[in-house]
Amino acid sequence: MKRKDIWVIAGVVALGLVLLVASRVLRPAPAVPGRPALALSLGAAPDGALPVADSYLRIKQGSEYYQLVPLLGPGEITITQGDWENVIHVDRDGAVMASANCPKQECVHQGRVTLQNRDLRVFQRWITCLPHQVALELLSREEALQLLGEAP
Amino acid sequence: MKGTQRLALSALFVSIMLVLGYLESLFSLGPIPGIKLGLSNSVLLLCLYWLGVPTSVLLMLAKVFLSGFLFGSLNTIQYSLAGGxxxxxxxxxxxxxLRGVSPVGAGVVGGALHNVGQVLMAMLTLQTASLLYYMAVLVFVGAVMGGITGSVVVSLKRFLPYDRRQRFGFVQNVNAQAKGEGTPGTTPPGSHPGDLPPFPEEESIESKTH
Incomplete structure (x- = not known):
């Protein structure tokens, strides 16, 4: 290894550290009006105030967000886009991508996200299925209210 | 003859990259999705030293599209192309x-940036910045893997033609006659068993008149 290699490696490490800092600083985008809730097994989210729950699941499909899904108990959410299908299992504590018919199933291998582990996961609060462009984000109640501009 | 030699080498390198890429896709290196050893990158790095920039770019594109069509999908091509x-x-x-950077340093940069490109494409696709933490992790992992692949190239650089070794500073002493046989990296062209004759300079007109 040569001397310039040390500088190159230092530059790469610096890039990684900058990205780490940026990931802590940048906040999630505010909610935008989108499609109605998908949570058929949990019941459709009512209009008006956000249902009381400890955590909420925000589902993004492509560039659009669905209404927040309050995690009130065990349930299943199926997202179908033509031949693509993603099945999400939720419970009061969190969510997991139970199955998907994407080629590599990497979204399934990302594991379960809960309020307790979301700061420790590599994907943080997200579960993403890139081929199907589906992304799940787990929010606490405070974050959900902040997103909707409502008082806690 | 020399054009045919370049073509044969290019085809060989693309084949090797395809096989390595396929083998890597069969197993994962850890619990974090997207981590691969990146052995194809070591071949690409060797190509940069051996065949030059234009040919290496073409080989990278060939590898991305061929592996995407053979083993993946349009999505795979999209992310592979961004990373590549x-x-x-x-x-x-x-x-x-830059002068004075060894294959290890080049491999570190290549490995880290490959992951940056792929995650950037994912962020553009999902239109979110929330994958930055994942990108940061992959930068570190990619740098380590790139260092390993760069080390592979260090061990393979002895197979480069003498003029390519000389151009990139892999020859320890330009006056090879003074060193004699047996000294690594200093034997003149043609004296080492298996040495390929040097390729002509890509942009030099004067060499054709000699």
């Missing part, structure tokens, strides 16, 4: 732009 382009730009800068 960003990685290639970094490795070109390290090998042909």
């Amino acid at each position: 382009v960003v990685s290639m730009l970094g490795m070109i800068a390290m090998t042909h732009g």
Whole structure:
């Protein structure tokens, strides 16, 4: 290894550290009006105030967000886009991508996200299925209210 | 003859990259999705030293599209292309732009930037910045893997033609006659068993008149 290699490696490490800092600083985008809730097994989210729950699941499909899904108990959410299908299992504590018919199933291998582990996961609060462009984000109640501009 | 030699080498390198890429896709290196050893990058780095920038870019594109059509999908091509382009730009800068960077340093940059390109494409697709933490992790992992692949190239550089070794500073002493046989990296062209004759200079007109 040569001397310039040390500088190159230092530059790469610096890039990684900058990205780490940026990931802590940048906040999630505010909610935008989108499609109605998908949570058929949990019941459709009512209009008006956000249902009381400890955590909420925000589902993004492509560039659009669905209404927040309050995690009130065990349930299943199926997202179908033509031949693509993603099945999400939720419970009061969190969510997991139970199955998907994407080629590599990497979204399934990302594991379960809960309020307790979301700061420790590599994907943080997200579960993403890139081929199907589906992304799940787990929010606490405070974050959900902040997103909707409502008082806690 | 020399054009045919270049073509044969290019085909060989693309084949090797396809096989290595397929083998890597069969197993994962850890619980974090997207981590691969990147052995194809070591071949690409060797190509940069051996065949130059234009040919290496073409080989990268060939590898991306062929592996996508054979083993993946249009989505695979999208992310592979993003990673390949960003990685290639970094490795070109390290090998042909900056002087004094070894294959290890070039490999580190290539490995890290490959992951940056792929995650950037994912962020553009999902239109979110929330994958930055994942990108940061992959930068570190990619740098380590790139260092390993760069070390592979260090051990393979002895197979480069003498003029290519000389151009990139892999020859320890330019006056090879003074060193004699047996000294690594100093034997003149043609004296080492298996040495390929040097390729003509890509942009030199004067060499054709000699």
